[in-house]
Amino acid sequence: DDTLYLLETQPTRLGIFQEMIKKTSMYSHPLIHHLMDPEAHKEIRENSDDKQVVTEIMARCFTPTLITTTSWEGFHFVGHEIRITEAMDCYGAVVWPSALVLCYFLETNAKQYNMIDKNVIEIGAGTGLVSIVASLLGAHVTATDLPELLGNLQYNISRNTKMKSKHLPQVKELSWGVALDKNFPRSSNNFDYILAADVVYAHPFLEELLVTFDHLCKETTIIIWVMKFRLEKENKFVDRFKELFDLEEISSFPSLDIKLYKAMKKNRRSTISSQLLL
Numbered sequence: 104d105d106t107l108y109l110l111e112t113q114p115t116r117l118g119i120f121q122e123m124i125k126k127t128s129m130y131s132h133p134l135i136h137h138l139m140d141p142e143a144h145k146e147i148r149e150n151s152d153d154k155q156v157v158t159e160i161m162a163r164c165f166t167p168t169l170i171t172t173t174s175w176e177g178f179h180f181v182g183h184e185i186r187i188t189e190a191m192d193c194y195g196a197v198v199w200p201s202a203l204v205l206c207y208f209l210e211t212n213a214k215q216y217n218m219i220d221k222n223v224i225e226i227g228a229g230t231g232l233v234s235i236v237a238s239l240l241g242a243h244v245t246a247t248d249l250p251e252l253l254g255n256l257q258y259n260i261s262r263n264t265k266m267k268s269k270h271l272p273q274v275k276e277l278s279w280g281v282a283l284d285k286n287f288p289r290s291s292n293n294f295d296y297i298l299a300a301d302v303v304y305a306h307p308f309l310e311e312l313l314v315t316f317d318h319l320c321k322e323t324t325i326i327i328w329v330m331k332f333r334l335e336k337e338n339k340f341v342d343r344f345k346e347l348f349d350l351e352e353i354s355s356f357p358s359l360d361i362k363l364y365k366a367m368k369k370n371r372r373s374t375i376s377s378q379l380l381l
Contacts, residue, residue, distance in 0.1 A: 157358050160207045161200075178232060180206050181239040185263050187230045190255050198230050200359050201301035201329040206236040208327070208354065208363055209298075216327065218242040219269075221295040224319060226277060226312075227302040228252075231259040237298060238268040245294075247277035280311025283318045292319055299328045303340050313340070317347055317368070326366040331359065 165177040176198060178185040190196030209216065219241035225234045226247055234246035238260070248256055257274045264272055277286065297319055302312060316326065326348065330337060344350060347369060354363040 153356055153358055156207075157356055160203050163203060163207065164198075178203075178206070180210050180236045183239055183263070183267060185232065185235055187232055187259050187263075188255060189230055190252075196230055196252055196255050198232055199301045199331070201331050201361055202229070202232050204354075204356060204359070204361055204363060205233050205298065205300045205327065205329045208329075209233075209236055209240060213240055216296070216325070218296070222293050223296045223298060224294045225298040225300075226279070226315060226319070227299060228256055228274075229300075231256045231263075231274075233298055233300055234272055235260055235263045237296075238264045238270065238272045241269045242296075243270045244272040245275055246272055247275050249278060250276050277315070279308050279315040283315065287319060289318065292321060294319055294321070294324050297324060297326045297328075299326065301329065301331055303330050303337055304333060309340050309343075313343055313347070316344070320348075320368045322368055322370075324368065326364070328364045328366060329361060330364070331361045333360070 163179045165179070167175060167177060173188060175186045175188045178187065178198075187198055189198060209218065218237055221242050222245075223234075223237050223242040224245045224247060225237070228234050228246040228248045229252065231246055234244045238244045246256055246260055253274055253276060260272050260274060275286070297316065299316075303309065320326070330341075332338070341350070344366070348366040349369055351365045352362055353365050356362070
């Protein structure tokens with residue numbers, strides 16, 4: 104009887120043993136350790152959240168169903184259809200993903216970062232999409248860029264804000280670091296917000312850009328800045344930026360290599376004191 108019992112149960116015991124070996128080898132696999140790690144779960148959730156938000160942001164863009172004499176690209180923000188004409192011969196007159204991220208942020212955080220009746224300046228406005236969204240949210244907007252971009256910028260802003268915005272936006276020339284005291288005297292700089300999307304890239308004017316940020320800021324000005332990381336220069340600029348401003352990363356979109364920052368000017372006295380102590 105004992106022999107018969109062993110013969111009957113042996114396959115079951117063998118199967119259990121084989122299953123245990125299988126599970127042991129499976130759980131020793133690096134991928135399984137990664138999946139069981141709480142930090143890994145957090146990373147997976149964040150990546151999933153990132154993809155969902157990015158999908159929502161990119162869904163705000165649409166192309167016209169009819170071919171017209173003037174080509175344009177459409178966007179849905181703040182309950183409006185926004186039509187943007189791009190200039191394909193210039194990087195500054197193209198809508199980049201960073202601009203969409205900033206527009207989405209302004210719209211979905213309108214209570215925390217209230218634009219109504221606020222003085223807002225956008226540097227490197229390009230096509231004007233961000234300035235248009237800020238204007239539709241109720242801000243006094245000054246959209247700035249290089250002189251060769253102002254015609255297209257003015258066209259886009261006028262066609263999308265006329266009779267729709269509480270305050271008519273202004274379009275002004277701003278070459279970073281050039282004639283700042285003349286064109287934007289510190290005494291009249293009362294900007295509540297500075298908006299910037301994708302202004303840091305492989306150009307030779309990063310120091311001038313930093314000077315411009317510093318010049319336009321008063322102690323209470325909030326900078327909302329979105330940046331796509333492409334090269335080491337971006338990291339170096341962030342390090343330089345932190346010397347003058349308190350920088351806080353608000354959102355990150357790994358699938359786009361984009362980060363969204365909030366910044367305010369450092370207290371000058373505390374900065375000078377810390378430098379003296381060093």
